[in-house]
Amino acid sequence: MKGYRSMKLQSLSHHAASSIALLALALSAFVLPAHAELDIAEVTSERDVTAWLVEDPTDPMVVISFAFLGGTSQDPEGKEGMTDLMTSLLNEGAGDLDSSAFQQRFYETGADLSFRSSRELVAGTIRMLADETEEPLELLKLALTEPRFDEAPFTREQSVAISRVRAEANDPDDQGQRALMAALYGDHPLGRQATVESLQEITRDDLASLHEKTFARSDLFIGAVGNIDQERLATILDEVFGDLPAEADPADVPPPDINFGKKVVQTYDRPQSSIQMVYPAVGAKDAEIYTASLIAEMLGGSGLVSRLFEALREERGLTYSAGAYLDSAPEWGDLTVNFSTRGDQTEQAIDAAQQVIEEFATDGPSQEELDGAKQYSIGSYAISQLSSTSAIARTLVGLQRLGRGRDYLERRVELFDAVTVEDVQDLARQMFSVEPTTLIVGPVEDGDQ
Amino acid sequence: MKFLSLVTALCLFVGAAHAQDTAQQETANMEVETFMLDNGLEVVVIPQRRVPVVTHMLWYKVGSADEAPGHSGIAHLFEHLMFKGTSNNGPGVFDAAVKSVGGEQNAFTSYDFTAYYQQVPPDALEDMMRLEADRMRNLVLTDEVIETERQVVIEERLMRVDNRPSGILREAINAALYRNSPYGRPVIGWMHEIEALTREQLIAFYDRYYRPNNAVLVVAGDVDVESVRELAEKTYGQLETGPELPPRERPTEPPARPEREVRLHDPRANLPSFTLNWFTPAYFSEQRETADALLVLSEILGGGERSRLHQALVVEQRIASAAGAFMDVNRLDYAQFGVYAQPIETRELDAVEQAVNEELQKVIENGISESELETAKKVLASRLIFSQENQMSRAREYGTMLMTGGTVEDFGKTRERIEAVTVDDIREAAQNYLTTQRSAAGYLLPEPPQEEDPA
Numbered sequence: 001m002k003g004y005r006s007m008k009l010q011s012l013s014h015h016a017a018s019s020i021a022l023l024a025l026a027l028s029a030f031v032l033p034a035h036a037e038l039d040i041a042e043v044t045s046e047r048d049v050t051a052w053l054v055e056d057p058t059d060p061m062v063v064i065s066f067a068f069l070g071g072t073s074q075d076p077e078g079k080e081g082m083t084d085l086m087t088s089l090l091n092e093g094a095g096d097l098d099s100s101a102f103q104q105r106f107y108e109t110g111a112d113l114s115f116r117s118s119r120e121l122v123a124g125t126i127r128m129l130a131d132e133t134e135e136p137l138e139l140l141k142l143a144l145t146e147p148r149f150d151e152a153p154f155t156r157e158q159s160v161a162i163s164r165v166r167a168e169a170n171d172p173d174d175q176g177q178r179a180l181m182a183a184l185y186g187d188h189p190l191g192r193q194a195t196v197e198s199l200q201e202i203t204r205d206d207l208a209s210l211h212e213k214t215f216a217r218s219d220l221f222i223g224a225v226g227n228i229d230q231e232r233l234a235t236i237l238d239e240v241f242g243d244l245p246a247e248a249d250p251a252d253v254p255p256p257d258i259n260f261g262k263k264v265v266q267t268y269d270r271p272q273s274s275i276q277m278v279y280p281a282v283g284a285k286d287a288e289i290y291t292a293s294l295i296a297e298m299l300g301g302s303g304l305v306s307r308l309f310e311a312l313r314e315e316r317g318l319t320y321s322a323g324a325y326l327d328s329a330p331e332w333g334d335l336t337v338n339f340s341t342r343g344d345q346t347e348q349a350i351d352a353a354q355q356v357i358e359e360f361a362t363d364g365p366s367q368e369e370l371d372g373a374k375q376y377s378i379g380s381y382a383i384s385q386l387s388s389t390s391a392i393a394r395t396l397v398g399l400q401r402l403g404r405g406r407d408y409l410e411r412r413v414e415l416f417d418a419v420t421v422e423d424v425q426d427l428a429r430q431m432f433s434v435e436p437t438t439l440i441v442g443p444v445e446d447g448d449q
Numbered sequence: 450m451k452f453l454s455l456v457t458a459l460c461l462f463v464g465a466a467h468a469q470d471t472a473q474q475e476t477a478n479m480e481v482e483t484f485m486l487d488n489g490l491e492v493v494v495i496p497q498r499r500v501p502v503v504t505h506m507l508w509y510k511v512g513s514a515d516e517a518p519g520h521s522g523i524a525h526l527f528e529h530l531m532f533k534g535t536s537n538n539g540p541g542v543f544d545a546a547v548k549s550v551g552g553e554q555n556a557f558t559s560y561d562f563t564a565y566y567q568q569v570p571p572d573a574l575e576d577m578m579r580l581e582a583d584r585m586r587n588l589v590l591t592d593e594v595i596e597t598e599r600q601v602v603i604e605e606r607l608m609r610v611d612n613r614p615s616g617i618l619r620e621a622i623n624a625a626l627y628r629n630s631p632y633g634r635p636v637i638g639w640m641h642e643i644e645a646l647t648r649e650q651l652i653a654f655y656d657r658y659y660r661p662n663n664a665v666l667v668v669a670g671d672v673d674v675e676s677v678r679e680l681a682e683k684t685y686g687q688l689e690t691g692p693e694l695p696p697r698e699r700p701t702e703p704p705a706r707p708e709r710e711v712r713l714h715d716p717r718a719n720l721p722s723f724t725l726n727w728f729t730p731a732y733f734s735e736q737r738e739t740a741d742a743l744l745v746l747s748e749i750l751g752g753g754e755r756s757r758l759h760q761a762l763v764v765e766q767r768i769a770s771a772a773g774a775f776m777d778v779n780r781l782d783y784a785q786f787g788v789y790a791q792p793i794e795t796r797e798l799d800a801v802e803q804a805v806n807e808e809l810q811k812v813i814e815n816g817i818s819e820s821e822l823e824t825a826k827k828v829l830a831s832r833l834i835f836s837q838e839n840q841m842s843r844a845r846e847y848g849t850m851l852m853t854g855g856t857v858e859d860f861g862k863t864r865e866r867i868e869a870v871t872v873d874d875i876r877e878a879a880q881n882y883l884t885t886q887r888s889a890a891g892y893l894l895p896e897p898p899q900e901e902d903p904a
Binding site for chain 2: 038056058059060061063091099100103104107108110111112127129156159160163164166167168169170171172268270271272305313314315316317318319320321340341342372375376377378379380381382383384386387388389390391
């Protein structure tokens with residue numbers, strides 16, 4: 001899609017540490033639920049496994065999404081990359097089936113199963129035809145409860161991971177992202193990235209032990225959507241998840257102490273610079289998350305209307321994309337402003353962005369601007385979070401993970417409506433009085449700015 | 450080369466997306482309806498009512514392959530200009546209307562089409578139709594607007610192409626693969642030609658192509674056919690029909706003898722990667738059986754972890770970190786088939802290339818097994834159903850079909866077409882079309898090692 005006029009392209013580049021950011025997205029930028037009507041049932045099985053269900057008998061599919069607390073922030077020092085490696089081996093043999101047998105049996109069902117790890121979760125989604133769920137689920141259960149981590153696939157996936165690290169070693173964007181994470185999060189696990197050495201340190205026993213600590217019923221969230229009723233779901237919950245150990249044993253990872261005011265420059269002679277400016281924000285469980293989310297929306301939100309888009313693109317033609325997005329973990333968060341521009345305009349574009357941010361922090365939004373952002377945030381939920389069977393399943397997992405409650409889809413409207421111009425102004429002043437940590441990748445020298 | 454694996458998924462999905470088995474047809478697709486307004490605008494309605502959202506997409510039968518020589522990038526620059534306001538609705542009015550209801554809007558340009566879409570609550574559909582119909586004829590194009598947007602497009606080109614080795618290489622591979630077809634030109638345009646496009650050229654382009662009789666409207670989601678018909682008459686129906694356009698006949702490829710390959714050495718590539726690309730019969734051409742056979746082959750050869758390329762290169766020989774195949778069927782004149790592999794270490798590049806060629810040779814000489822074919826058919830059939838879960842992908846599937854030579858008679862036929870493929874079809878298609886004469890290879894290579902100073 002060469003001509004996509006979107007500004008979302010780079011919006012997840014900040015999450016370089018995680019393999020896939022789908023859940024991270026559900027938990028961050030669009031954490032705010034909907035007025036869209038959705039009949040969510042809570043189903044608890046005999047063995048006390050709970051899931052949320054949206055039943056739709058007209059759907060030809062059944063999708064089950066699940067997530068365990070854990071994720072890449074659990075990687076011990078010196079063994080960075082462990083969670084990703086464990087996740088990549090979950091479909092490489094389980095129970096009596098070696099890698100090839102497991103994969104071929106699953107492939108022949110026509111269903112699809114994917115696992116992914118993010119910063120705080122190890123998650124998966126299985127998509128099945130409604131009348132062919134038995135075998136895929138049987139194999140899913142094996143993968144979750146009895147993964148083998150056999151020597152052959154282990155050494156293969158380890159070499160592949162090492163090769164990927166090597167492939168990126170000279171890429172200025174990848175290296176810039178690593179340097180940015182290190183600058184922001186320092187010694188915290190989020191500041192450490194997989195290296196050739198850390199990947200070499202990981203053993204099969206490490207993966208088996210990480211699996212055992214992570215995959216348990218206590219820290220598990222499940223969403224099911226499609227042509228499946230409550231009774232059948234309860235049976236499936238016991239069959240697939242019922243044999244997992246009761247209690248997980250995750251490492252205790254405190255929130256990071258984020259370093260602001262740092263400047264990271266990755267010099268590379270290419271036509272265009274990319275810039276990221278990272279400011280403090282709030283966590284997804286913080287009462288001010290609605291205010292923070294509206295700030296991101298007004299500054300550089302998801303439509304084609306925002307202060308940064310207007311100033312950098314529409315007025316000056318300085319960039320193709322300019323945006324602001326929240327990256328909110330449950331307990332902490334930050335806000336990143338990003339854009340790219342021709343090398344010789346780097347300084348001009350940064351100045352223009354800073355001016356936009358300063359004005360916003362000083363004067364706050366108008367009532368009309370805030371109302372517009374509220375309308376958008378309230379109305380956009382169905383499109384951004386409920387657009388497909390799989391999207392609904394992931395959203396159900398995200399809501400449970402944040403302890404939102406099933407009535408949250410109605411409550412969110414009030415929570416947004418309650419935000420005032422003063423709330424926005426107060427929080428914006430706090431956030432933007434802090435000097436951001438900035439990353440510039442492009443044809444600039446450290447000190448040019 | 451992450452972009453290639455993404456392309457695989459998209460192409461297979463979108464290209465193959467219009468099939469269901471009979472049961473699915475009844476639940477998911479029974480109500481798809483089409484009609485035409487008096488001014489020639491074709492309308493497709495796809496009711497799908499789980500969430501209160503409607504996807505409104507207007508497709509124009511013009512893309513980069515329709516551009517006059519020397520005007521590359523005009524279709525895409527024009528797509529950007531369509532967001533700049535009209536004599537009835539000034540700059541920002543359309544965006545504000547979308548945003549105030551929590552909607553999204555965007556557009557995309559490809560070789561053979563340009564499409565504009567909004568996703569909004571059903572109540573806002575009439576506004577979207579009114580605003581979209583308005584900008585089909587009433588755009589205001591000042592020099593100032595054009596210059597600013599030209600700069601934005603230049604930034605877009607820098608971001609997508611010139612700033613990254615994979616973008617630079619992809620452009621060069623296409624230019625080598627197509628020596629006469631306009632598919633050899635980048636959709637976004639060559640930089641020097643983007644810079645030279647004039648207001649007069651843009652206005653002439655608008656007047657020629659942005660007409661109801663050169664467009665297709667696709668509405669999917671929480672709607673019914675009758676209300677769409679009524680709203681379409683009231684909005685688009687008021688537009689005058691445009692001049693009749695000649696058939697879209699573009700230059701085609703002559704036979705080629707020399708092997709074509711392009712190499713890019715770039716310091717950012719720490720490990721090499723390798724692709725082979727072929728131009729093959731289009732999905733809706735007279736050689737549909739060939740297109741179907743190659744589509745199924747792309748799954749067997751390189752669709753995922755169970756594919757021949759992944760198994761041979763990544764699992765058995767362990768010389769690659771990734772290997773696969775893709776097929777882009779969303780084009781009018783030719784489909785494009787490709788394979789790619791990333792050596793696990795630089796020194797394995799020759800072995801990787803050899804292994805890829807061996808796998809291709811095996812298909813050409815021995816074909817594939819019946820059981821591989823049956824499994825691939827089952828997997829593709831499931832995937833077709835999965836792809837329907839998203840109303841946007843359904844809208845895209847029908848729009849793309851009508852832009853690339855398909856007709857309403859082709860709706861819902863993909864499954865059938867896949868089912869009809871035989872092992873002989875696949876062997877023949879591979880023999881006849883996956884040939885050196887129809888291909889171009891691309892290599893992304895690390896900088897050669899610096900010569901040691903002998904002193």
